[in-house]
Amino acid sequence: MQRSDHRPGTLIPGGAVFPHRHLTGIHGLEPHEITFLLDEAEQWIEANRAPTTADKRLAGLTQINAFFENSTRTLLSFEIAGKRLGADVVNMHAAQSSVKKGETLIDTAMTLNAMRADVIVIRHMSSGAVRLIADKVDCPVLNAGDGRHEHPTQALLDALTIRRRLGGIANKRVVICGDLLHSRVARSNILALTALAAEVRVCAPSTLMPPEIERMGVTAFTDFDQAIAHADVVMMLRLQTERMSGGYVPSMREYHLRYGLTMERLERYAPDALVMHPGPMNRGVEIDSAVADHVERSAITEQVAMGVAVRMACLDVLTRRSRGVEGWA
Amino acid sequence: MQRSDHRPGTLIPGGAVFPHRHLTGIHGLEPHEITFLLDEAEQWIEANRAPTTADKRLAGLTQINAFFENSTRTLLSFEIAGKRLGADVVNMHAAQSSVKKGETLIDTAMTLNAMRADVIVIRHMSSGAVRLIADKVDCPVLNAGDGRHEHPTQALLDALTIRRRLGGIANKRVVICGDLLHSRVARSNILALTALAAEVRVCAPSTLMPPEIERMGVTAFTDFDQAIAHADVVMMLRLQTERMSGGYVPSMREYHLRYGLTMERLERYAPDALVMHPGPMNRGVEIDSAVADHVERSAITEQVAMGVAVRMACLDVLTRRSRGVEGWA
């Protein structure tokens, strides 16, 4: 397994601590900082296999999950991560929020801050909303997905999954396929995987391909079969229901024909590839059940497990300063 | 009081442990297994009377309440039960769930499993959904009501209430009255009470009476006065608002006249009967306030209290294997 040579929980190589107050995106992280977060997550994978109260390092801390956009999976994952670390976890749902009463985002941020949140996890429909809040509060802010911008913990959990399954990330051919135009998951993954020296290919119909995506250091394909040739990893993106009709995609059937990952396609063009999907899946649209449920090839449920571990690591690392952890305070 | 002669917390008679991984229904439980769960619940009744942190046996465990159908009371009861036992309780509301994004039930189950739920409590509008999930996950699953199928903890709390009030269940005449056609509460109660040798009568207008219900070992009545004659227990079911109009019931007024439990009717036909209702009540429809609030005759709030105790017992018993409790692991 490709890992840096330091023990989890220690400082990052060279003796420096993780220098960022927030995790608003993968953008701006150095490769060794990404690796450091993955290394930190490793310790929680084993710990998560069975119940334990041995380590409640976030006891006494208030973690507020401010979700302005619904996301059951990500919210559950952050809530479980925080509770396993002993934090007082409080969920703020947009549906019941002052946002509906016309309060500005900044006022909401100031309010959470005044209640002394020790860490705020934010999901928001607008790109940049998380950064805006981060600038206004005294505590670390974790981006749980903002608009079309970033979803950094998703990229970290995907990188961790690949690293554990393939023994490393550098030089692996990873193909990301689907709605690249609207996907923060794709964006964060491209940033993380290129930083870690993977060969990243992207594939989408031209209507869902961002015009200058190759500037991000990836190779763009519109032909799916070509894209996945000799891939080490095929990462399928969810086709949002709202894109299925209208101008983006001719029809679901057509989309599945050209961009759906079937067992036949996988066997023929990428016989050794690991299959990933951030979930929730549209079975029969972007991915077939035979692929999604394949015992050896699919890493989809493993991604979910890595998600909890990665989020525990991020919550832990970002609160070390305020908790006065030696070497960090 | 009718109790088996073993102490709460020990193995069931004969030295065997509770042999079921899940509690998806009363169907399939042996009478002594039902009695065992009731005995286990007894210890929590007293413990619940005052705050205590003495026993947090579920500390470190993650309990996920996955409610695909709203139910404030049942959710509150399971949430309180889990928290009193020290579990990390996480609620997943359907309204915010990936289900809305078209995710299959199985994928949701796999996701909860991958996050390492230690016990999953499920409420679902479809009969059999709970069983489907139970087959896919590694942890115990507790049915909190699925479609028209079962609501086993409701039946257990009702049985516990009767046992404590009347000193036993065998040979007691219990009358269940109301919308039997759509009621999982009725179904689970019939299974539990007949297993424990009660004489069970059911009563409903013919439009709300399942055709072959007598095969379940009960006697069916359409005349309410006849049904409750010399009853030990009269258990009223909630008339769902959606049945009040349309073909099932001529009118609310008519329903109340023929099937509403009034004080006069109770005094005349069942002067010694205990009155029960799973809640929430439609006062003035299936039950009059004078009956519902009767200090001696009504056991309705006691049912709620028994609910918390029964759910603590079920959470405790079902997680013994994974917690490595001696004799269970």
Next chain:
Amino acid sequence: MQRSDHRPGTLIPGGAVFPHRHLTGIHGLEPHEITFLLDEAEQWIEANRAPTTADKRLAGLTQINAFFENSTRTLLSFEIAGKRLGADVVNMHAAQSSVKKGETLIDTAMTLNAMRADVIVIRHMSSGAVRLIADKVDCPVLNAGDGRHEHPTQALLDALTIRRRLGGIANKRVVICGDLLHSRVARSNILALTALAAEVRVCAPSTLMPPEIERMGVTAFTDFDQAIAHADVVMMLRLQTERMSGGYVPSMREYHLRYGLTMERLERYAPDALVMHPGPMNRGVEIDSAVADHVERSAITEQVAMGVAVRMACLDVLTRRSRGVEGWA
């Protein structure tokens, strides 16, 4: 700072304990009882500055937040307050509640009671609903806002903010401006501030001024500039969106012109006044951003911080009897 001469946590002056089972309103509280609650809150202000698990005095207690009306801020504040004190906090949202199934409020109360709530926090759209519930349950009930009636913890946190900023409340000129007709915040504040011997002025357009408000011991103004002359505190109320159209207010622009707190107005008429707002604010309607964000003059985020401290104090004080605290049981 104006404080009574006893230490937080001890009995109120004269050796008597806080004699009320519930906190349904400021109405009925003696001035020294209000002061006692403020004194109690002081200890939590410092404690809230950093994470600590040193004091979990509500461990083992079940706190149910029954919110029949949405309020993100107040719910968050009570939830954080309870969790910091170690309580098992359970939220009951109206949207998922049996209330929708037609259950009466009393039945909901009896249900929460039967589950053994140790303290119930209630928010309700109907004036008097909290009192109704308080009469039916065995545990203390805390009013988190009911109809147009009261919002006592808001008044307490406002009083605490004023006391800390100005060194006392007696003889301070406090001007409350906005929709007095529909505001429970105004009502509770008037009761608390007059009890503590402040000079209270109220100001509103005549359409939003309750007819006999001066009977509450305040002076009523319709001219905003006159009202705030030489004020020590200017407390702005939120203009509910639903009042902005229709007969109450000619237009938002007009309202802002006549009753909006601008920097110019503040400098000219009340150059030393502290500015307060219960939030969420309509920036540009009842208050300008320059005022709301003024580092020295605005106490708005401080109010939020005081809110958590005041709620911790109330939860602590009201549960002392049931927890058997010496001198209280």
